[in-house]
Amino acid sequence: MKENLTDSAYAAGWALVKRLPEPVATRLFDGIADFVWRRRGKSVLRLESNLRRVRPEATDAEITALTRAGMRSYMRYWCESFRMSTWSRERVLASFEPEDVHRLDEAMASGRGAVLALPHMGNWDLAGAWVVVRGMPFTTVAERLKPEKLFDRFVAYREGLGMEVLPLTGGAGTLGKLAQRLRAGGLVCLVGDRDLSASGVPVEFLGEAARMPAGPAALAAQTGAALLPVTLWYDGTPVMKGRVHEEVPAPAEGSKREKVAAMTQAMADVWGEGVRAHPGDWHMLQRFWLADLEPRPEESVLPDPQGVQ
Structure with a gap:
């Protein structure tokens, strides 16, 4: 029943x-955000705890305000x-203003293919729709959600924006298909700043131990595609901002595991700077650092809408 209610709500x-x-919808969701923030449930407290690590110098009042903004x-x-499904092509293009897009354009023009790797910042679906509208269809993956109908809704939504969506689990040869797209000079976009499983790559993020998915770096190292970290943020206007950062190159020496570890750490460093600059737009309402792991289930206000590794 709980799963059916969740699906019905979405x-x-x-x-x-x-x-x-639009003004009514904006006020409605600001009101929902403030209501959830005032209740100080587990996910809000987790966000507050994460933001204290991002901004350890901030006062309690500053963290409180930052959590509300988050x-x-x-x-x-x-x-x-x-x-977004009702937005015109022109609306999508006008709603996102990224910097240094030439890095993506040059990588794609070279025929190498590219992996755009994003943290949970801003609106990664809007960034993806913007890329598609510019003429660069891409492939991504999505973690299966329960109920299955909810997963199907997210897949249909993203496919409606022009993305090819592969299941992270339960799909045949997903990693191989991503590598195939890259070797053909295609584009793959992955959200990859959180993987607390044993298979996650150990990194240092803002001075503390964490784990991140191996996927983005492993695919780039395996195929020769350009690995381009991206950060996204809002600046108080209707237009989202972002940046395509410099390519993370594969080290010339070392084993595959060592190369993937070095590239993932380099991404973590880039994302850490972005999160510190725009902490209110890092949507991390779950445990992130290894020091916070506890043997009890995580609760959140809403499920991770991307779940991409």
């Missing part, structure tokens, strides 16, 4: 929110996502 969001006048940023993601 179905209602996609069906109803996109029909609201919840509003997170709910802005949902508001935009529920409405």
